[in-house]
Each structure stands twice: as C-alpha cells, then as structure tokens.
Amino acid sequence: MIRYVxxxxxxxxxxLIVVSFLTFSIFFAVPKFTGQSTAVLFAGKSPTPxxxxxxxxxxxxxxxxxxxxxSFMKGIVVGRDFVSGSGTEHCPAPCFGYxxxxxxxxxxxxxxxxxxxxSLAIGAAILxxxxxxxxxxxxxxxxxxxxxxxxxGIALAGVSLPIYFTGLVMLKLFSYQWHIFNNVHxxxxxxxxxxxxxxxxxxWVALAFLYAALYARLTRSGMLETxxxxxxxxxxxxxxxxxxxxxxxxxxxALTPIVTIFGLDVGGLLGxxxxxxxxxxxxxxxxxxxxxxxxxxxxxxxxxxxxxxFFILLANLIVDLLYAVVDPRVRYT
Amino acid sequence: xxxxxxxxxxxxxSVLALVATACGGSSGGGGGAPKAxxxxxxxxxxxLVNPSTAKGGTxxxxxxxxxxxxxxxxxxxxxxxxxxxFISRGLMAYKAVPGPDxxxxxxxxxxxAGKPTDGNKTWxxxxxxxxxxxxxxxxxxKLIKYGVERIFAGDVIxxxxxxxxxxxxxxKTDKTGACPTYAGPxxxxxxxxxxxxxxxxxxxxxxxxxLNQPFGDFNYLAAMPGTTPVPIAYDQxxxxxxxxxxxxxxxxxxxxVGPYSPGKKITLVRNTNWDAASDPFRKALxxxxxxxxxxNAQDVDNRIxxxxxxxxxxxxxxxxxxxxxxxxxxxxxxxxxxxFTGFTRYFAINVNVPPFNNVECRKAVEYxxxxxxxxxxxxxxxxxxxxxxxxxxxxxxxxxxxxxxxxGADHRGDLAKAxxxxxxxxxxxxxxxKLTTTNAGKGPPVAEALQNALKRVGIKVTxxxxxxxxxxxxxxxxxxxxxxxGFGIMVAGWGADFPTGYGFFSQIVDGRAIKAQGNSNYAxxxxxxxxGLIDQANAATSATDAAKLWGDVDKAVMExxxxxxxxxxxALLLHSSRxxxxxxxxxxxxxxxxxxxxx
Numbered sequence: 001m002i003r004y005v006x007x008x009x010x011x012x013x014x015x016l017i018v019v020s021f022l023t024f025s026i027f028f029a030v031p032k033f034t035g036q037s038t039a040v041l042f043a044g045k046s047p048t049p050x051x052x053x054x055x056x057x058x059x060x061x062x063x064x065x066x067x068x069x070x071s072f073m074k075g076i077v078v079g080r081d082f083v084s085g086s087g088t089e090h091c092p093a094p095c096f097g098y099x100x101x102x103x104x105x106x107x108x109x110x111x112x113x114x115x116x117x118x119s120l121a122i123g124a125a126i127l128x129x130x131x132x133x134x135x136x137x138x139x140x141x142x143x144x145x146x147x148x149x150x151x152x153g154i155a156l157a158g159v160s161l162p163i164y165f166t167g168l169v170m171l172k173l174f175s176y177q178w179h180i181f182n183n184v185h186x187x188x189x190x191x192x193x194x195x196x197x198x199x200x201x202x203x204w205v206a207l208a209f210l211y212a213a214l215y216a217r218l219t220r221s222g223m224l225e226t227x228x229x230x231x232x233x234x235x236x237x238x239x240x241x242x243x244x245x246x247x248x249x250x251x252x253x254a255l256t257p258i259v260t261i262f263g264l265d266v267g268g269l270l271g272x273x274x275x276x277x278x279x280x281x282x283x284x285x286x287x288x289x290x291x292x293x294x295x296x297x298x299x300x301x302x303x304x305x306x307x308x309x310f311f312i313l314l315a316n317l318i319v320d321l322l323y324a325v326v327d328p329r330v331r332y333t
Numbered sequence: 334x335x336x337x338x339x340x341x342x343x344x345x346x347s348v349l350a351l352v353a354t355a356c357g358g359s360s361g362g363g364g365g366a367p368k369a370x371x372x373x374x375x376x377x378x379x380x381l382v383n384p385s386t387a388k389g390g391t392x393x394x395x396x397x398x399x400x401x402x403x404x405x406x407x408x409x410x411x412x413x414x415x416x417x418x419f420i421s422r423g424l425m426a427y428k429a430v431p432g433p434d435x436x437x438x439x440x441x442x443x444x445x446a447g448k449p450t451d452g453n454k455t456w457x458x459x460x461x462x463x464x465x466x467x468x469x470x471x472x473x474x475k476l477i478k479y480g481v482e483r484i485f486a487g488d489v490i491x492x493x494x495x496x497x498x499x500x501x502x503x504x505k506t507d508k509t510g511a512c513p514t515y516a517g518p519x520x521x522x523x524x525x526x527x528x529x530x531x532x533x534x535x536x537x538x539x540x541x542x543x544l545n546q547p548f549g550d551f552n553y554l555a556a557m558p559g560t561t562p563v564p565i566a567y568d569q570x571x572x573x574x575x576x577x578x579x580x581x582x583x584x585x586x587x588x589x590v591g592p593y594s595p596g597k598k599i600t601l602v603r604n605t606n607w608d609a610a611s612d613p614f615r616k617a618l619x620x621x622x623x624x625x626x627x628x629n630a631q632d633v634d635n636r637i638x639x640x641x642x643x644x645x646x647x648x649x650x651x652x653x654x655x656x657x658x659x660x661x662x663x664x665x666x667x668x669x670x671x672x673f674t675g676f677t678r679y680f681a682i683n684v685n686v687p688p689f690n691n692v693e694c695r696k697a698v699e700y701x702x703x704x705x706x707x708x709x710x711x712x713x714x715x716x717x718x719x720x721x722x723x724x725x726x727x728x729x730x731x732x733x734x735x736x737x738x739x740x741g742a743d744h745r746g747d748l749a750k751a752x753x754x755x756x757x758x759x760x761x762x763x764x765x766x767k768l769t770t771t772n773a774g775k776g777p778p779v780a781e782a783l784q785n786a787l788k789r790v791g792i793k794v795t796x797x798x799x800x801x802x803x804x805x806x807x808x809x810x811x812x813x814x815x816x817x818x819g820f821g822i823m824v825a826g827w828g829a830d831f832p833t834g835y836g837f838f839s840q841i842v843d844g845r846a847i848k849a850q851g852n853s854n855y856a857x858x859x860x861x862x863x864x865g866l867i868d869q870a871n872a873a874t875s876a877t878d879a880a881k882l883w884g885d886v887d888k889a890v891m892e893x894x895x896x897x898x899x900x901x902x903x904a905l906l907l908h909s910s911r912x913x914x915x916x917x918x919x920x921x922x923x924x925x926x927x928x929x930x931x932x
Contacts, residue, residue: 040807049850050511053487088571101594103576112594171632183393185625208567253712281395283597283625290628291398291596 002205002325008320016075019309020302024069027298028061038100038298058082059098067141070162072097072302096306097299106303109288116186117284121269124207129262132190132212135217137251151216158213166208167279174202186282195205203280215258222254229253234273255326260319267315271308349517353832359920368431370916374666377915377924379432384882385913387616387932392619393909394645395633399626404579405491405558406483411466411675411828412648414558418615418927422585423560424458426475427920429614429832435919436832438556439613441586442472453547453874458555460538465606466564470616475525476539476562478532479518481697483568484559485529486517487576494830496555500544501531514800518568519575526565537777540692544675544752547872549879552650553831561585562643587617618914630654634907636667637786643909643931647925648674650904656716659907669907671715674922676828676835676902677726678718680768680783681855682895685812686821691765695760695894698822699738700751702719703786707810710778715905720744721898723887724842728919731834731875731883737891739841753789755856766821771808779824791875794822810851823855832920834870834883842890843867863889 028038039055052331056062059082061072071080075095082089091098096106139148150252158166175179181202187195226232227250235245272286285304292300370380400413405421410416418426426441428434442464447456464472482498483490493512502512518526522541527534535543542551554560564583573581583591587609588601601622607616624646627633634655645651650671651659659665674913680698689750690696704720711717722736740747755761770780777798784794797820799808808824809815829837840846844859866889870882890896906924908915909932918925 051487051491055491058488103579103594109596112597165559165922168631176635179639182639204483278628279632281625282630283626284596287628288596301433304921 005321008317009328012310012317015313016306016310020073020306021069022104023302024304025065025074027302028065028068028328029146032050033040038296057232086214089233092312099297099300101295101300103179106299109300110303113285113288115188117270117272117277117286119186119189119196119200120203120273120282120284121266121297122206124204124211124273124276125266125269127204127208128210128212128215131208132215133219133258137223137246138156138218139216139220143224148220152189152220155213155216156321158209159217161210163206163210163275165280166209167203170189170202170206171280184280203276203282206279207269207276218258218261222257223250226250226254253324255324259326263315263322265320267312268308270311270315272304286306334806336689351535362420362712364806367676369846372667372931375669375670376667377431378917380916381431382915383913385932387930388618388736389619390619390931390932392622392929393625393640393641395514395625395627396645397626397628397630397633399599399624400645400650402492402579403582403593403599404490404493404592405561405582406480406490406563407579408558409493412646412923415484415648415918415921415926416624416646417558417561418586418925419427419559420582420584420604421561421587423556423558423845424460425556425560427556427918429918430927431916431918433728433919434644435925436731436915437729438754440550441556441613442477442560442562443555447542447553447555449549452873453549453551453602454544456542456544456627457552458542460540461611462538462583462612464608466588467566467604468564470564470583471537472585474538475527475537475589475606476564478527478529478569479565479568480561480563481532481559481838482518482521482527482529482542483563484517485512485515485629486519488517489519490517492635494557496557496830496857497559500546500548500551500554501529501542502545502631503530503742505545509546511842518565518783526569548835549873549876550639550831550833550835550872551835553833554833558783564652567865575822586829587612590623591621597626615927616914616930617927619932620753622857622926637907637909640911641908643912643929644907644924646923648775648904648921650716650908651710651907655714655907656712656905659905660715668910670917670920670924671770671903671905672728672917673718673728674828674902674904675726675728675832676718676826677724677898678779678900678902679724679828679899680899681809681823681825682897683821683823683856684859685816686766686819687855688758688760688764689821689895692894693754693930694760694764696738696900697751697760697790697792697896698787699894700740700747701785701790702740702897702899703746703785704740704744706745706782706786707899708780710782711775712901715903718900718903721901724890724896725834725837725883725887726901729829729832729834729837729883731880731887733884733887735888735891737888738894746789748790753837755790755792765792765793765795767819768794768822768824769797769799769804769820769825769863771804772791772839774800776801776804776824783824792888805853809855810853811849812847812852812857813849815857825855827853828902834879836889838883838886840868842886842896849888858890858893858895860889860893863893 014282037060039052060068077093079093079095080091082091091105094107099109128218135151139151142148173182184199184202187199189196232249234243235249272289274286274290277284277286289304292304350704363417368380370376370759372382376382400408401410402408410820422441423437428437428439442460444461447458449456453644460474466472481497485764486852498512499506500502505516506512515529560587567583568578580593584604587604587607588603591600591602593599631652634651637644679781682689682695682698684690708717708720727730755763768780772775780796785797814824826840840853842858842863844864847854847857863886866882866886870879870886873879873882913930914928915924
C-alpha cells in the first residue's frame, strides 16, 4: 500500500512537470515564434522600444526558453527574484511567476482566490452529495413511484440546464426581484460567517442543482443494479434488517462509481468554477483564469493551469485510495 | 485608438464659446451652485439631479474590470482618472459642474492657474500652503516634482500618458519617445532624488516647469493625475513604492485607499488629513466608496436596476439587453443619461498604400460610405452614437460643424459623387483593397457595413481582422507592416486625453508623430499644411486663437480625405434610484463620481 502511494505521488509530480512544460512552451514560446514580444502587452500604451526592453528584462523574457523554464521551476521550489528599475522583487516559494498586469506574484493572487473557490466548491459538493445520493437511493427503492418520476424529471432538467441559466434565474428571482439575497457577493468567512453563508446559498444551490441531478441518476441506476444482485437476496434471506441490507450491502457497492466521479468533480471545481463564479461575480480561481486570458496575463494562466492540474491529479489519487475503503475487494500492491 | 476612454459629454454648439474662454484655466472655484435638473432622461447632462449635501452612507459601484492602476502616474483608463478625483489632488483639476464648463480646468493644489512666460515655454504655479498628505507629510512643490519625475522611469512607472516626458525631457526625446538625459527618480543620482533640471522648486510653494518647446495647453497636463504629490521616502522604499505604489497610493484627496484586493474589490475610506476648505469642489458626501469588480456585465446592470449597486463607473454604458429595458420603462429611463463619450470613430485611409496615394481614390470612399448602416452596426443612435462628419467631436474646443463630403441627405452615400471621384482617380471601375478591424465586438459588423457600401461603386474590400488586445499597438501600429500587407483602410477610434485640439490631434494626424512601432497616425498623414497649422495652434497665446486654429486643422485634415469620421460615440449610463448629486461631467463624458452622494 505504501509503495503504491509513493509510486502514485511520484507519478503525480511527473505529470505536473509535463503539464508545466507543455503550458510553458505554449504561452512563452509561441510569442517568440510569431515575432511579437509578450512584453509589448505590458509596457504601457504605445511603448518605446527601450520600455519594452526594460519590461522584457524585468520579466526575464529576454532569456532563452529553457533558462526561462528552469527559472520558473526553480521558483516553484525555492522562490525567485524579479529585477525592476526600482529594486528587486522577491517572489517567495511556491513562485508560480509574476502577474504582468497586477505586478504581484501569481501565488499571492491564487491565495486570495482560493477561499472563494474552495467555499463555493466544498459547500456545493456537500449539498449535491447529500441531495443527489439521497434522492437517488429513494428513487431506486421506490422505483416507478411518483417520487421517482418527479425527482428523475427534475434531475433531467438539472443535467440539461447550464449553470448560467439556472444561476441567472435564481438571481433574477431571489436577488433582483424578491430581494431575499440582496447584492450577492463573496464575504470572507473570517469577517462574518453568517454573511459568508448567506451570500453563498444561491451559488451553492445553483451549482449543486447541476451536479445533484447527475448524482441522483447515477446513484439510482447503481442502486437498481446492485439491489438486483444475488448477494442482496442472500443478505435478505439471512434475515438482515432492510436498512442494513441497503446501507451495508447495496449502497456500498453502488458507491464506487459515485466516489470516482465525485473526486474528479471536486478536483475540477477546486481548479476554478468558472461559470458559477462568472455568473455570480465571485472573484475565485475560475474568474482569475478568465481574467488572465482576457488580459493576456500569461503567468496567471500558467499558474491557474498548474493549480487546477494539481487538484485534478490529487483528487484522482485520493479516489483511487478510497476504492479500498469503499470496496473491500480492492487491494493495492 | 487610445485604449482608454476619455472625455467629454454633449456640448451644444451655442455654448462652445464658454469652453473656449475657459481654456487655459480659470482662477475661480470649481463649484458654485449648478442649475438643478429634473430626474428624467438626459436630465443630468446639463444640470444637477437629486441635489444633496447629506454626508454618510456607502457609495456602491461595480464594473467589469479593475483600474489599470491606482498609481496616479500610471493610470490611463478614463474612468480611473475620474475615480482618481476621490483620492488624488493635482495642480489643476476639471471643474466640477454640469454641462460644457466641466471641460475647463480650475486650480486644485495650485493657488491659481499656471502662468505662462517665454512664449508658452515656462509655466509657474504657486501651491496652497498648509496641506497634508494622508500620512501627515506636508504637500510641497518638491513632492509634486517628484510625482512628475516618476513618469520618466518607463521601466517601472509605465502605462500612463507620457506628455510630461515629451515636454520636460532636458534636451529632446529620442526617436523612440524616450528621454536619454533623465531616467526617473529610481536611477536619479541626486541625493534628494529631484534631479530633473527642467522642473524648478525655488521654495516649497512654487514649482516652475521649463518646457523644451512651446505648449499652450499645459494647464490641461497639470490637470492629469500625474501632478499628484508623491511622498519620496515612501516611494523609494521598494516594499511600498515604485511598481508597488499602485496598491497603496498615498492620498491627497478626501478619501484614501482602504482594503484593496486587485481585480476584486477596493474600498475608499475618508482621509482625515484632507483639508475641505482648501478644496475647490470636492464634496466627499459618502463615508466610503466601494468598487466591486464583477466580470458579468449583465449582472452589474441588473444590480443597478435592482438598486443594490449605485452605478457602473466604467462609463461605457449598459448592455444591449438592459438598453432595451431602460428605453421601454419610463422609471428606468428617468434614471438614465446618454452623453457623448468624447470618442470619434473613423476609418483611416493609408495614404501610402496604392491606390490611396491618390486623394481622389480616398474621396471615393468618403462619398460612398453608408454612415447609417455603420451607426446601426455600432448600436444605433443611443448605444452607438451620432453620425460624424468631422474628426473633432462636438466637445473639443475648436469644433465646428462642416461636411466636406456630403454623402446624401441621409448619410447613406452619394454614389454619383463617388464614381466621379473614382474616374478622377483613374479607376472608373473601382479597385481592390484591404480593410482591417478587430475580430471581436463591434469591429466586424462595422467592417462589413463599409465593405457593403464600397461594393456599390466597385471597390472590392477584403477584411483582415486582428486580436483586439494588440490591434492598435501591433496589428495596425507598424507602418512598414501595413504597407507590406497592403492595409488600405483601417477601422479606428480616438478619444482625447484632454479636451483641446492638441489633446485630440497630436498623435493621429501630425506627420512628425508617425512611429515605426506603436504608431497612432494610422493614415500616415504627413501634410505640410496640417503640420504647420498644428505648430501655429501650439504657439497660440490666446485660447480663442488656439481653438480657431484647431478648427482649421480639422478642415485641413478632412481636405486630405485620409480619415473618414463616421460616428461621435455615445453611451447609455444608468444609476440607482437612491443616488444623489448626479451630473455628467464634460471632462470625462461620465457622471462626476466625486460629487455623488447616497443620502
């Protein structure tokens, strides 16, 4: 088991290095090939060649590609210095680069955006897991009942409707029209936990509606399949209580695919819930990445890409490890 | 195009004379008692709507993007110059009144407007005594000089306008626009970091600017945020100054920067060291000002409609869906205004790309263009703007209404005249050319409208689209590339940095301003007549003379037929129902944010 974990962690880092190399190549090498210096974008309006050269020097864009990449990777581990005309700017580890636009380390920006995205993703994940799995179980157990038909109909709508539709409808009704959640914005948890939660309710519900629908359908089909297995009949024949049959034998087996997809979904969301953040105007990692693209802030795009890749890979690893907990048949060697 | 939007609201022709006489700065205050207006559509264009003097509350603003910089020397976005009025005071400032007089400048930190001597080459200001910065440091001429010096440090303090470098570089700037003799205060060898020889500070309350060439509009430069005093020790500290100054600039105005998360939210709180009695116009009504950045423009509009946000300071107007809602609903319409933004939209015809080296071929385009179709493509008369026939827009001093190429009573094109011009050009059956535009937003439909209009007289246009982020600086900003690629016509737009002919024309029609890179004279117009008139206007000692000469420059430019103006930009602005003290300032073509209240 330990050897397996070590092997997977090493693989995680190898994959991150591959992702970093590819994204770095795209973002930093392409401008060189197209003949347009990236520095032009950040040297002010109608910049003089001297100003462009100064910015190139400050950002290290005048150096060969592999030197730049080496500096970037070294910065993640030990930090690095950026020399500007007014002094030297130290970017502490983990240094994902220096935002051209905001004149700040990307890591500083990521740290500010993380609580927003984490609040959004984790709260919504709890909500959709409870409601999605719960509705799925009840639907499976009450197959073809009015509850089953109604909940699966709603689930179908949830899967079909994009977040920017449900989000806008919720904003229109609960914020603009009925003023129940006025001026929805992100309020830091430490400043005011009640305000934090009340401002997050609409985004949580909007996000959870989309995912819960998917989970309900997945849980229902998994449970229906599992509850028809021979060992369930055996468990019942042994005289086990129905709740134990469902919880211990039925649900546990049906959970494996749910755990897989849950890990990937949460991992993906931690890298930025772009549409939700955009719809509700929350300054999270997703918005940061979109802003980075629109403002051509290449280090930000690179930093967010690596950050998102890290969480997706980490979520994969955790999911793989959880299989052994969920399914006793799984053993790692 | 200057990438930032700046300047000016609607200016009825009858009152342009007022603006002209105000040129050069008035020594009066900035306020007075403006005419009260009704809370109705366009009510705030020329009058004060919902007047109030009640202090308190929080002014809630939201817009799609943060300021480029909060450092007064680096910001170049029009709305950020407007926001700077909360926190920064310069030598001069735009007068805080509704209507066209708002485009004139009044003394702010200065006791009175700058006095020119030596044929507009030396400008002297006396500074008010006893004023303090947010940190308690006394505001002196040296701190203002230091603030201007920072603009010379292009490697650190980039992004903002560089007029001060152009006019105050000891000797002359080089061909690239850089100053070879002074590199800014971070490389300044003088112990006090005040080594720029062209600015003298004989005492703490006097500052003398010695320009390297005559410049009659210097009081307008002094109204830019660049003359804000900057504390030297704070800025020289690498932890707080230089490139980091933008995160916590030291305030001289009624508010200072409170909690700030770049790209997300900024809160301005009261600056207790601000001296209200010395301020010519700032009311400082709200206790705090909050600007939230929200990428979802439609959500921003919805919040203003719902009243949870007071206004969008971006000043570019509401989204199309909101525009329709506002125009249909009288309650909303009464909370809206539709000022000119100060931008002129035009096509630049490259005089160095055949067959446009022949003026008659350029005239054919002037006559054939269908300006109504283009107006529709840009959003119609409300969201787009009014049909233009001159480069100067109605808000700039020297504007006069004329039309050298009347293209039909309805501006849909005079095809007979266009064909006549083509015949004179030696291309009676038309020709082929390339038209450049941005590949997003309103660029493509505008280009297609021109393409369709020119097809009617046999001019076949191929559209080449460029990325908006680098369209002006790179896609059409290099004359050699334009020529080699055969870019004959370019979709362009321009707003003045300050509302004078120089502010509008200096970069886009002066042949001596053509640059190898980052060029803004897209037509590459280099006319002796135009250049000569520009020199005369710059040397004029009276505002009236200068305004007339800039009007002559406009006519001379249009005679060359190298620019085809088609629209004076407008924006539909909306505010919350609780907002007080509202008027559009002619200086920015937006609401005057510093005047607003919420109680």
